[in-house]
Amino acid sequence: MQDFVFQNATKVIFGKDTEQMAGQESILYGKKLLLHFGGGSIKESGLYDRVVQSVKDQGIEIVELGGVQPNPRVSLVREGIALCREHNIGFILAVGGGSVIDSAKAIAAGVNYEGDVWDFFTGKSAVEECLPIGVVLTIPAAGSETSGGTVITAEDGWYKRAVGHETMRPKFAILNPELTYTLSSYQTACGITDMMAHILERYFTNVKHVELTDRLCEATLKTIINNAQTVLAEPENYDARAEIMWAGTVAHNDWLSTGRIGDWGSHDIEHEISGIYDIAHGAGLAIVFPAWMKYVYKHDIKRFAQFAHRVWDIEVDVNNLEKTALAGIEKTKQFFSSIGMPVSLAEAEIKDDRIDEMARKGTERGPLGNFVKLHEEDVRQILHMAK
């Protein structure tokens, strides 16, 4: 086990009707807030009205900024920063999924920074402080509701980059599984893939003696897998939606990574795909992860065999661990496919003509991943395996 420091102070408020607590939690951070959201879905569902009412009941003044897109753009982040400065806003309430929360975090980091916010994402500058933010979550997927990270896309060159800082963790996260009933099958499946990928990135580590967190990872993966078909078949099954929603947070709130070093190569490769093609992050991960697994599994066949056995209940062939390992990878790919995800670039209608560009851009700041260090040629090969 690695030495570690762990702290995650986000207050999670989980259950039915909890969005009505948005106001009483927000008032702790001031009398004025930026309400940040995406498209019209929260207005259609009535969620917007309920949150606004809850906030207004506390006498809080609202400045609005909607329009966050999937793969949130730095241009809207800049708009948010300007709004916060203009109205002297000290708190941001994000109502939506990972894109909205990530956009809110980037705004929060940029308000008190003199330069351009994209500096944080190029590495030109480091985040030092953020405005406090709160979350009403509508899409369980990104885990951004309690994480200290954000991923933003710059339209200029379609770079998609991640930044993390402890002060980015939301002060509170409101999770009502009922709010996820209206998600489409595709959105639901993308979320399931994303949360599984967050665990897989943590699971494939070179750190030895990580039994507790191995088992916690496996427990969370099994729960997601066991509830996936249920939420797809019965979108209004509260119990299954609740398991998936809480698992999505647990997948990325750092409980599962204590004492480990994660990989994150597949996430970085995926960012190159969705940065250019604007596909859903979860769909991109379903394409990349099986190819990545096949490319790297020989680095630690035992770990992949353990994964196959404990997560997918595949019997261990003690005389042929490689066979067991490969069966686990195949099962992972089949699972993503079974929930409606593309598992190749072709299935996502992406041609192979920009693979070289993605491999180059993805590695221009250095090799990707930790389990196996991936250089430009490695990324190119993985993307070709994912064709």
Added chain:
Amino acid sequence: MQDFVFQNATKVIFGKDTEQMAGQESILYGKKLLLHFGGGSIKESGLYDRVVQSVKDQGIEIVELGGVQPNPRVSLVREGIALCREHNIGFILAVGGGSVIDSAKAIAAGVNYEGDVWDFFTGKSAVEECLPIGVVLTIPAAGSETSGGTVITAEDGWYKRAVGHETMRPKFAILNPELTYTLSSYQTACGITDMMAHILERYFTNVKHVELTDRLCEATLKTIINNAQTVLAEPENYDARAEIMWAGTVAHNDWLSTGRIGDWGSHDIEHEISGIYDIAHGAGLAIVFPAWMKYVYKHDIKRFAQFAHRVWDIEVDVNNLEKTALAGIEKTKQFFSSIGMPVSLAEAEIKDDRIDEMARKGTERGPLGNFVKLHEEDVRQILHMAK
């Protein structure tokens, strides 16, 4: 799943030599602290000197209060409260195991309370605020290092009572597995039993659809079980000590109880035993838990069968779930015995002549437990089964 609010903001600093960070973490809470500890073991091991040096390096003034005993006494808590008031102390650094931390929490709760601190434990008054406390942990067992609870014993009548409050959670907890190398086999086994009991109290619930937390509980139990014989056979095995130490925190930091209602009847029964006989809490739990399980298992045979299968790898007899359930209970008892714990009152040299008194005292504030509500007669029968 139950609706829940979860927040645990304790900063965990885990790894080798981390006690040297005690000073830099403490200075955030002021220039004067109460250093609270137990007997001479931390002086013999050199830990006392290292912590004091780290604190003095930050220019922090130290007022000392040692002498905390297992089953910490309210008389020493009162002494600590008087010391804090006399020296105008605003921060307590607890160096030790659960007893020291619990004692520190009770002092922290009492300093700014006008009445007698025991009022909190009788229910006469409720905790509203606490001084901040920090922890350097030496015995992984109680989980008190990140919990919001404390258990104190009043010598007058030998009542052992628990109190909880969010503000009791330590601000930081320093966990260095090396500090546990010098624990005796008996202390180590008591700790293992205590942390397993914390998970079992959470596991046996009537709340339906708690798959994620069921699996997280099972993962943590399996890890403890897998590493128990190793730490007993090789006390200086860092990797196994680290697994046990972190599992001890995870068992009681409330990750595993999100969305559940725990039982806690066995803990309450044990408090009656160790309140009178002053045996180690872990040893008392090893006596009570198997008897409790046998007394209540028919309430939910399926849950006990799942426990047997997933934690103890017992094959499920689908035609006889009761047999599977009973095998799991027997395995639990055998395990406690295998690590040197007493599994009956007789093995702890406790006669059965005060069972009636324990049953009466234990239930005088109402029935115990949630999985099954236990009245005086139930507690009496469980204690007789544990003879």
